[in-house]
Every structure is written in structure tokens, then in C-alpha cells.
Amino acid sequence: MSNADDDALRDRIGRLMENGLETQTEPFPENNLEFEAILDELRKLGPEDLEQKLVISGFVNKPYGEDEQRCLECMYYLVHRKWCDLPELAVPVEADWWCRLWRI
Amino acid sequence: MANIMWLQGGACSGNTMSFLNAEEPSACDLVTDFGMNVLWHPSLGMELGDNLQQMLKDCVSGAIKLDIFVFEGSVVNAPNGTGEWNRFAGRPMKDWVRELSDAADFVVAIGDCATWGGIPATAPNPSESQGLQFLKRDHGGFLGKDFKSKAGLPVINIPGCPAHPDWVTQILVGIATGRAGDLALDEFQRPKTFFQSFTQTGCTRNMHFAYKVSATEFGQRKGCLFYDLGCRGPMTHSPCNRILWNRVSSKTRAGMPCLGCTEPEFPFFDLAPGTVFKTQTVMGVPKDLPAGVDKKGYIKLTGAAKAAMPAWAEQDIFVV
Numbered sequence: 001m002s003n004a005d006d007d008a009l010r011d012r013i014g015r016l017m018e019n020g021l022e023t024q025t026e027p028f029p030e031n032n033l034e035f036e037a038i039l040d041e042l043r044k045l046g047p048e049d050l051e052q053k054l055v056i057s058g059f060v061n062k063p064y065g066e067d068e069q070r071c072l073e074c075m076y077y078l079v080h081r082k083w084c085d086l087p088e089l090a091v092p093v094e095a096d097w098w099c100r101l102w103r104i
Numbered sequence: 105m106a107n108i109m110w111l112q113g114g115a116c117s118g119n120t121m122s123f124l125n126a127e128e129p130s131a132c133d134l135v136t137d138f139g140m141n142v143l144w145h146p147s148l149g150m151e152l153g154d155n156l157q158q159m160l161k162d163c164v165s166g167a168i169k170l171d172i173f174v175f176e177g178s179v180v181n182a183p184n185g186t187g188e189w190n191r192f193a194g195r196p197m198k199d200w201v202r203e204l205s206d207a208a209d210f211v212v213a214i215g216d217c218a219t220w221g222g223i224p225a226t227a228p229n230p231s232e233s234q235g236l237q238f239l240k241r242d243h244g245g246f247l248g249k250d251f252k253s254k255a256g257l258p259v260i261n262i263p264g265c266p267a268h269p270d271w272v273t274q275i276l277v278g279i280a281t282g283r284a285g286d287l288a289l290d291e292f293q294r295p296k297t298f299f300q301s302f303t304q305t306g307c308t309r310n311m312h313f314a315y316k317v318s319a320t321e322f323g324q325r326k327g328c329l330f331y332d333l334g335c336r337g338p339m340t341h342s343p344c345n346r347i348l349w350n351r352v353s354s355k356t357r358a359g360m361p362c363l364g365c366t367e368p369e370f371p372f373f374d375l376a377p378g379t380v381f382k383t384q385t386v387m388g389v390p391k392d393l394p395a396g397v398d399k400k401g402y403i404k405l406t407g408a409a410k411a412a413m414p415a416w417a418e419q420d421i422f423v424v
Binding site for chain 2: 035
């Protein structure tokens with residue numbers, strides 16, 4: 001995927017959230033088993049099912065929770081590419097976004 | 105000439121295999137260059153049956169001076185403390201272990217099973233296995249926490265699954281050449297020369313650890329294995345990235361997470377499903393943080409490291 005494609009897809013994801021896409025931010029996976037269960041759900045999706053991917057992983061377009069968690073600190077976030085490197089997601093993101101698969 | 109007796113309890117022979125692959129010095133060098141006399145070893149011993157039994161009795165009685173008793177594998181106490189599940193030379197192995205330990209100048213435990221109980225002692229521990237002087241983190245084990253060999257040292261623990269051949273040969277050479285007094289042991293009776301630093305010391309992925317870039321698949325050359333794939337390198341005391349395996353590599357260099365096999369808790373989390381090769385987290389933060397780092401500091405460091413990350417850290421720099 002080229003940078004332009006990444007940018008376009010990032011914009012599209014941003015618009016989906018701006019337009020009120022309701023995602024499952026809760027429950028936050030407290031441990032690995034719960035984390036894995038969400039990944040299992042994601043693995044069942046087709047490659048084009050972007051909206052459902054965002055819904056299941058609980059995407060929001062702003063920092064989340066008391067600690068203001070955001071993609072920037074997440075270990076799956078590639079800063080320069082602005083990319084979520086979690087294989088089950090693998091989408092372009094903004095540093096200030098968040099999802100419930102956040103890990104550091 | 106130092107007489108060595110090497111016996112094996114609840115074990116897979118992995119440490120023997122590792123030892124026989126030693127190169128500097130090799131197992132043969134120990135005999136030819138360093139004056140070691142291997143009285144018996146499970147893979148090398150020539151004596152069988154009555155002759156072996158007599159040799160063991162002679163070591164116990166002192167008719168044959170036993171300089172170093174090496175034990176590989178757990179001490180099996182099942183069933184019901186009798187040790188009958190692991191008989192050797194006509195009696196429970198644990199009885200030989202007790203008597204030979206009392207007779208030897210030095211006692212050396214090789215591998216996790218002999219040091220802390222290892223995999224055989226994983227809950228529910230059906231073989232009632234113990235390490236020689238530890239059961240996991242609990243000091244005591246089969247010989248008891250006050251045990252000292254004739255030379256006045258506790259059991260010298262060389263853990264690992266398996267132990268690196270150099271760790272074994274260098275300690276044996278040190279003892280056999282009269283330099284046991286130079287050995288400094290840590291709280292788990294491991295030689296500090298090998299077990300003071302971390303597996304992470306010398307890891308080629310340290311740059312990725314510093315900038316918090318995660319490997320997400322086995323064998324990936326970029327990224328740190330600690331964040332997602334359960335690597336225990338930052339918490340494990342071993343020289344695996346200083347004294348390389350087969351002189352060329354290590355688990356982490358090959359893209360395989362460190363399992364923490366030189367630590368008493370190995371195998372971690374009793375091998376519960378989902379715990380192997382996966383970093384355990386609580387609310388997104390690793391349950392086990394690098395040694396000496398607290399949660400607050402870890403979170404702050406992550407933010408700073410990510411913010412400072414150079415572009416190359418996200419790329420595979422090990423190009424062919």
C-alpha cells in the first residue's frame with residue numbers, strides 16, 4: 001500500500017468515526033485470554049470488512065480514559081508510518097486515536 | 105586429577121547433549137588438558153551392573169575420592185516420598201544423590217530440573233520432583249537449605265533448559281583447577297560470572313526495545329520480542345547473548361523469545377494455555393516488567409521513547 005493509499009484509508013476511517021460509528025470500547029481486555037478472544041473475532045472478518053474491524057476493536061478518534069491512552073504510546077503503533085502494526089488490524093491510524101487492543 | 109561422577113534423575117538428557125557439544129573446552133579437553141577423570145556419566149560411563157554399583161559404593165565410602173558430584177535432572181520422590189519411580193543401580197536414585205552429595209567435595213546441579221525442579225516439578229508435580237537445593241524459588245529442595253558439600257559450598261547451580269555447555273565446562277574447570285574459591289554465587293547459588301547480567305545484555309534487538317518497536321511474528325528480524333511475544337530477556341539472568349549458542353546465535357537473535365529458562369519459576373505460569381510466547385498483560389501493561397522498572401516509570405518511558413523514535417527503527421535494518 002502506498003503512502004497515498006494509507007492517507008486515503010486513514011481519512012476514510014477518520015470520517016467513519018466523525019460520523020458517529022459506534023464501536024465496542026468496552027470491555028477493555030484485562031488479560032491475554034480476553035485479548036485473544038477479540039483477536040479471534042477479528043480473524044473471522046473478511047479483508048474488506050473495515051467497519052466491523054473498527055467496531056470490534058473499539059476504535060475512537062481521541063485519547064481514551066483517565067490516563068488519556070492513545071495510539072502514540074501503543075506498542076503496535078509505527079510512529080513514522082502512522083500505522084497500526086497489529087496483524088489483525090493492520091490499518092493506518094492517527095497518533096491521537098485509540099482502540100481497546102491498546103498495549104504498551 | 106579430579107574425579108567426577110555425573111548422574112541423571114528426572115531428566116530428558118538435554119544437559120548431557122549440551123555438555124557433549126562443548127567446544128572451548130570440549131568434553132574431551134576436560135580429560136586430556138584439565139585433569140578430569142570422569143568416573144561415570146550416563147552417556148559415557150563404561151561400567152555397568154555390579155561394577156557400577158561397586159563404584160558408587162566406593163564413592164560413598166570414600167574408597168574412591170569424589171571431587172565433584174554432578175547431578176542432572178530432578179530428584180524424583182514419588183510415589184509417596186519413596187523415590188521408587190526413579191530407581192538406579194539397585195535403589196532409589198534419591199538415596200544415591202543424598203549419599204554422594206555428602207561424600208563429594210563439590211556438588212554441581214546442571215539444568216533447571218536439578219536446580220529448581222524444572223518442568224517435572226510443574227504443578228501438580230506428579231513425580232514429586234525437587235531440585236537439589238531449591239524447589240522453584242523455595243530454598244531447601246531435596247538436600248535442605250543448610251546443605252554444604254565437604255568443601256564448604258552449597259550446591260553450585262547452573263540452570264538452563266539446557267545449560268550452555270560453556271557454563272558447565274568452565275565451572276567444572278574452575279573447580280578442578282582449584283579456583284572454586286573465586287566463584288561468587290548469587291541468591292540462587294548461580295555463578296555470578298554467568299548469571300549477573302541479563303539475557304537482554306548483548307541482544308541485537310536492544311535498539312528496538314529502546315524505541316518500543318514490537319516484533320509481531322516469530323522470526324521477524326526487526327522489533328523487540330518482549331512487548332508482544334512473551335520474551336523474558338529483560339527479566340532473565342543469563343549470558344545467552346554474550347556467550348552465544350553454537351558460537352553464532354541465541355534465541356532472540358533468531359527471532360525466538362527468551363523463555364526465561366535460567367530462572368527458578370521456569371516454566372512460567374505453569375504452562376497454562378495462552379501464557380507461552382505471549383506477553384501477559386494487565387490492562388494493557390506487561391505483568392512482568394523489565395527488572396527494576398516500575399509501572400509508572402515504564403509508562404513514562406514508553407511515551408518518551410515513542411516520541412523520539414527515528415524512522416529506521418520501524419524498518420528492517422538487517423537487509424541481505
